[in-house]
Amino acid sequence: xxxxxxxxxxxxxxxxLVALAVQVRALGAExxxxxxxxKEFAELLAGVGVELVPIGAPMGTMVRPASSAEAAxxxxxxxxxxxxxxxxxxxxxxxxxxxxxxxxxxxxxEKLGIPYVYATFCSYLLPSPHRAPPPAPLxxxxxxPPEVTDNRVLWDLNAQLxxxxxxxxxxxHRESVGLPPVGDVRSFxxxxxxxxxxxxxxxxxxxxxxxxxVHTGAWIAPDERPLPDELLAFLDAGAPPVYxxxxxxxxxxxxxxAVAIEAIRAQGQRVLVGxxxxxxxxxxxxxDCFAVGEVNQxxxxxxxxxxxxxxxxxxxxxxxxxxxxxVVVPQAGDQSYWAGRVADLGIGVAHxxxxxxxxSLSSAVRAALTPEARERARSVAGTIRTDGATExxxxxxxxxx
Numbered sequence: 478x479x480x481x482x483x484x485x486x487x488x489x490x491x492x493x494l495v496a497l498a499v500q501v502r503a504l505g506a507e508x509x510x511x512x513x514x515x516k517e518f519a520e521l522l523a524g525v526g527v528e529l530v531p532i533g534a535p536m537g538t539m540v541r542p543a544s545s546a547e548a549a550x551x552x553x554x555x556x557x558x559x560x561x562x563x564x565x566x567x568x569x570x571x572x573x574x575x576x577x578x579x580x581x582x583x584x585x586x587e588k589l590g591i592p593y594v595y596a597t598f599c600s601y602l603l604p605s606p607h608r609a610p611p612p613a614p615l616x617x618x619x620x621x622p623p624e625v626t627d628n629r630v631l632w633d634l635n636a637q638l639x640x641x642x643x644x645x646x647x648x649x650h651r652e653s654v655g656l657p658p659v660g661d662v663r664s665f666x667x668x669x670x671x672x673x674x675x676x677x678x679x680x681x682x683x684x685x686x687x688x689x690x691v692h693t694g695a696w697i698a699p700d701e702r703p704l705p706d707e708l709l710a711f712l713d714a715g716a717p718p719v720y721x722x723x724x725x726x727x728x729x730x731x732x733x734x735a736v737a738i739e740a741i742r743a744q745g746q747r748v749l750v751g752x753x754x755x756x757x758x759x760x761x762x763x764x765d766c767f768a769v770g771e772v773n774q775x776x777x778x779x780x781x782x783x784x785x786x787x788x789x790x791x792x793x794x795x796x797x798x799x800x801x802x803x804v805v806v807p808q809a810g811d812q813s814y815w816a817g818r819v820a821d822l823g824i825g826v827a828h829x830x831x832x833x834x835x836x837s838l839s840s841a842v843r844a845a846l847t848p849e850a851r852e853r854a855r856s857v858a859g860t861i862r863t864d865g866a867t868e869x870x871x872x873x874x875x876x877x878x
Contacts, residue, residue, distance in 0.1 A: 478505070478506040478507070478570050478874060478877055479506065479507045479508075479509075479568055479569040479570055480501050480506050480507065480508045480509075480569060480570065480571055480572075480573070480873060480874070480877065481508075481509055481510075481511065481562075481565055481566045481569045481571070481572045481573070482494045482497060482498055482501075482508065482509070482510045482511070482572075482573050482574075482575075483510070483511040483512075483532075483562055483565075483572060483573070483574045483575075483578040483581075483582040484510070484511070484512050484574065484575045484576040484577075484578045485511075485512070485513060485532065485533055485536075485555065485558065485576045485577040485578040486513075486536065486575070486576030486577055486578075487536055487724070487725035487789075488517065488518070488521075488724065488725050488791070489598065489724070489725065489789045489790055489791040489792075490575055490576035490577075490598070491510075491512050491513075491518045491521060491522075492521060492698065492791060493575070493598060493674060493695070493696035493697075493698075493791070493866070494510055494512070494575065494696070495510075495521050495522060495524075495525055495527070495698050496696040496697055496698035496865075496866040497573075497696050497866045497869055497870060497873075498510055498522070498525065498527045499525050499527075499698060499866070500866045500867050500869070500870035501870045501873060501874070502527070503870070504870055504871065504874055506874055506877075508527060508528075509527065509528040509529075509530055509565060510522055510527055510528065510529055510530065511529075511530045511531075511532045511558075511561065511562050511565050511578065511582075512529055512530075512531070512532065513531070513532065513533055513534070513535055513536045514529075514531035514532075514533075514534075514535055515535045515536050517771065518536075519531075525698075530561065530562075530565040531561075532558045532561045532562060532578075532581075533554070533555070533558055534554075536725070548642050548643070549642065549643070549645065549646045550646075552580060552642070552643045552646040552647055553646040553649070553650065555577055555578075555580040555581060556580040556581055556584070556646060556647055556650035556651075557581065557650065558578065558580070558581035558582075559580075559581040559584050559585050559588075559650065559654060560581075562578070562581050562582050562585040563581075563585035563588060563589060566585050566586065566589055566591065567589070569589075569591060570591060570592070570877035570878070571591060571592045571593075571594070571873060571874075571876050571877035572585065572586040572589075572591055572592070572593050572594070573593075573594040573595075573596060573672075573873055574593070574594070574595050574596070575595070575596045575597065575598065575674070579595055579665075579666045579667075580643075580647060580650075580666075583595070583665060583666075583668075584650070584651055584654065584656055587656060588654060588655075588656060592876045592877060592878070593668070594668075594670075594671075594672060594873065594876060595666065595667055595668050595671050595672070596671065596672035596673070596674045596693075596869070597667070597671060597672070597673060597674065597675075598674050598675055598695075598790040598791075598811075599675055599680060599790050599811040599814060599815070600673055600675065600680050600682050600690075601811050601814040602667070602811070603667060603671060603673070603682075603688060603690065604632045604635070604636075604663070604667075604685075604687060604688060605628070605632075605682075605683065605685050605687075605688070606628050606629050606632070606685055606687070607628070607683045607685065608628060609628050609631050610631055610632050610634075610635040611811075611813075611814070635663070636661060636662075636663045636664075639661075639662040639663040639666070640660075640661070640662050640663075643662045644659075644662050647659065647662060647665070667688075669688060669689060670689045670690075670691065671688070671690055671691070672690070672691045672692075672693055672869065672872075673690050673691065673692045673693065674693050674694070674695060674696050674865060674869060675692075675694075675695055675790060675794075676694055676695045676794055676797070676861050676862055676865070677692055677694065677862065678822070678857065678860045678861060678862075679695075679793065679794060679797055679815075679818055679822070679861070680790075680818065691872065693865045693868045693869040693872065694862040694863075694864060694865025694868060694869075695790075695794050695861075695862065695865045696865050696866040696869060697794070697798075697863055697865065697866065698866070699775070700773045700774070700775045700776065701773075702772075702773040702776075703773070703776075704772060704773060704776055704777060705769070705772065707767075708767065708769055708772065708777075711749070711767040712780050714764075715747055715765075716746070716747060716782070717747075717780055717781050717782040718746060718747035718748055718749040718765075718767070718781055718782060719741045719744075719746045719747070719748060719749070719781060719782050719783045719784075719785060719842060719846075720749045720750075720751060720777065720778065720781045720783070720784045720785065720786075720801075721734075721737040721738075721741065721748065721749070721750055721751065721757075721784075721785040721786070722750065722751025722752070722753050722757065722785075722786055722792075723751075723753050723754075723755050723757065723786065723787040723806075723808065724751075724753050724754070724786065724787055724789050724791075724792055725753065725754045725789070726753065726754060726755055726787045726808045726809070727754045727755050728755075728808065728809075729755045729757075729787075729808060729831070730831075730832045733755075733757070733806075733832070733833070734750060734757040734758060734759075734760065735760045736833055736834065736835050736838060737750070737785060737833070737838060738750070738759070738760055738766060739835045739839075740833070740835050740836075740838035740839035740841075740842055741785070741838075741839075741842055742765065743835070743839045744839060744842050744843050744846060746782060746842070746846070747765045747766070748765060748766040748767075749766075749767055749768075749769065749777075749781060750766065750767070750768040750769070751768075751769055751770075751772075752768055752769065752770050774792070774795050775795055775798070775799065778795055778796050778798075778799035778801045779799045779800070779801070781799075781801055782801075782802075782846060783801060783802045783803065783804060783825070783842065783845045783846055784796040784799075784801045784802070784803050784804070784825075785803075785804040785806065785838070785841075785842065786803065786804075786805060786806070787805070787806060787807065787808045787812055788805040788806070788807045788808070788811075788812030788813070788814075788815040788816045788819075789812065789815070790811065790815060793805070793815045793818070793819065794861065796825075797824060797854070797857055797858060797861055798858055798861045798863075799858065800854050800855040800857075800858035801854060802824060802825045802845040802846065802850040802851055802853075802854045803819050803824060803825030803826070803845065803854070804825055804826045804828060804838070804841045804842055804845045805819050805820075805825065805826070805827050805828060806828040806830075806831060806833055806838070807827070807828070807831060808831045809831075813827075816828065822853070822857055823849070823850065823853040824850065824853050824854040824857050825845050825850060825854065826841040826842075826844045826845050826850075828841050
């Protein structure tokens with residue numbers, strides 16, 4: 478049996494597929510992964526001996542669309558990934574897509590006549606009458622009427638937004654490869670049977686008659702890499718530091734490292750800065766601060782006092798598993814949702830907005846370091862599932878028949 482996993486996104490979209498690929502292979506199937514050609518993604522997959530089929534431009538060169546016209550152009554590019562995905566899927570028995578790979582991947586599976594699964598790492602975009610959809614920033618000229626409060630009506634408007642932003646570009650490509658147009662882009666993307674690859678405690682899903690969601694749990698790959706000697710020396714030299722890092726986010730405010738260091742120092746804490754894609758660094762040579770590149774966060778977060786981060790699904794889950802209190806400073810997308818979940822669970826603080834001041838972040842760090850937040854974080858850590866990738870691998874091979 479042969480399986481193709483396809484994704485287009487940041488490390489948070491690629492790393493879970495590494496975990497799933499390992500489990501699929503452990504069940505005796507062949508597996509390959511379509512992903513952006515960034516060096517770090519290639520290294521991730523090579524580390525577990527899984528073939529990478531590069532698609533699209535490196536994610537390190539991508540910027541967020543700033544208008545509906547730019548979004549349409551991006552969709553045309555993503556739909557154009559059909560050709561390499563379809564080539565990689567030849568002879569495969571099932572195709573699973575995540576991230577922004579859906580535009581090309583679902584069409585490829587349809588063209589080849591093989592089963593298709595779409596998985597998301599956060600439920601906030603999945604239609605549900607139990608909550609309102611997220612805001613739609615790319616159409617500022619078409620705000621939702623303030624008198625509309627019914628969730629079902631709001632989700633209908635959300636579906637219209639998907640059609641407006643993506644329908645023309647998607648259907649133009651489908652016509653070019655001999656496929657019929659789609660009338661409901663959102664349903665095309667998520668299907669009527671999406672998988673939710675998130676922890677049920679961190680991201681619960683309330684059943685709905687409109688969507689049959691399979692909640693697998695998060696796909697977590699055990700990381701056995703040792704921490705660098707220099708980092709270990711810093712950790713051993715004093716009290717556990719507060720970690721601050723923004724992962725694959727590049728558009729963070731220029732002074733956010735300085736703000737974070739000053740805010741954490743104001744609480745009498747040492748600071749550990751994760752450089753990330755934003756290239757964060759130190760502001761002086763004082764011994765209470767240390768900067769690191771890409772490291773084993775599973776091991777690292779078990780040794781810090783708190784984690785200040787952007788709110789990516791992977792970072793949120795890793796910090797929760799480690800029992801580290803969190804301060805989430807959401808920058809984009811689903812990160813505000815994860816910030817809210819951290820606050821609702823009592824395992825940390827949701828910062829109000831993407832650009833903290835020294836005062837606002839200092840207050841948030843102080844709240845995250847309270848005994849109550851620490852105890853709650855430790856309590857929730859014991860509930861986080863670690864079998865999500867195994868569950869998903871079994872289901873995927875069942876879907877392949």
